[in-house]
Amino acid sequence: MSISMRIARIRPAEVRLAEENAAFLRAMGIVTIHLQASPGAGKTSLIQRTAESLSGRLRLAVIQGTLSNQSGVTHVHAVDLPVVQVNTGEQPYLDASMVREALEQLPLADVDLILIEEIGTLTLPTEQVLGATLRVAMASLPEGEDCPVHYPGPFARADAIVLNKTDLMAHLGFDQSVFHQAVRRVNGNAPIFELSCRSGEGIEPWSAWLLEQARDRQL
């Protein structure tokens, strides 16, 4: 079975475009985070909490992938920061050219950190490249302790891992140590941030990590 023929392969032109994105952003001193998670894991909530937490410390912007072209869809709005929504149409993931077009719509001279919210899925093509500085994979408690083993790709490639919805711990009988073991089976080093976008608990260490990433790269 020629599976490899059936996967959307990244064209060389796309890789060049991603490299150009990366070089351009590096020159601007802007750190970009490519955030990947399942639908409902809390990507938008994390962005809102992060923006609140980093307000006055880092200037944020958001590029947000969406499949929906319906009106009334709720998105990042509770915080005052530049957001470019990208409707990816039939293609269920962002690509480097979409990110480039979105960057052109942002006030980049006034931005330190861009959070790129991927379409919600843990099963992106493995070679997908946008030119982002860092990759973050997020899971949430209802997805189960062994989610990183069932869907290893995003967790294996991540520079940091977020576990959201810790406020549901008592109701779900979730064992954090099992989740940590599952992460370590696919990723030996990435820091793991446990937090609740609902309560705000655990947001500060995550924000501090982002701040550190931005400062390391701007000096």
Added chain:
Amino acid sequence: MSISMRIARIRPAEVRLAEENAAFLRAMGIVTIHLQASPGAGKTSLIQRTAESLSGRLRLAVIQGTLSNQSGVTHVHAVDLPVVQVNTGEQPYLDASMVREALEQLPLADVDLILIEEIGTLTLPTEQVLGATLRVAMASLPEGEDCPVHYPGPFARADAIVLNKTDLMAHLGFDQSVFHQAVRRVNGNAPIFELSCRSGEGIEPWSAWLLEQARDRQL
């Protein structure tokens, strides 16, 4: 931007294979359900509950897509029914040829209903066809009331929709009527089954619907 060039298009040969699967299963009097949901929505739990509920009424089998080739991954095992696991490798979804190979490993003369558990995602290629009789899309409460609007594809194409984890209703402040409205924006007719695989509540109407589908097609 030539997005259409970048999506894994279903080859004509694949469509023919799906049609052959469908014709073969129809001739055998076997109903197949293609179950799609996010990671952690509860696909495997739903299969376990369904098998328990239909025990003695329908003879079930399971084809289960998985990305993981690691040992120790937990899957359907609590119930005594034939299960074929299909590791899809780099391709993050099942296809008709994988289903055909799986069918050849099942004791089809003793099977009435096959549940096909797709790799966990709501963002499959739109044209994906396996040859299954019916499609079912499942969401769970933590994914939010507007999940069907954000990820319309699977819900728009579904013959039935399952909302799992109703046991978390009180903790999440989830409004079922908003979920129903979201479903109806993309799918006018499919029945919606609200249930909890954890408590077992709501499993019986869902099982009864499956039984009805199987009987309608076997007579």
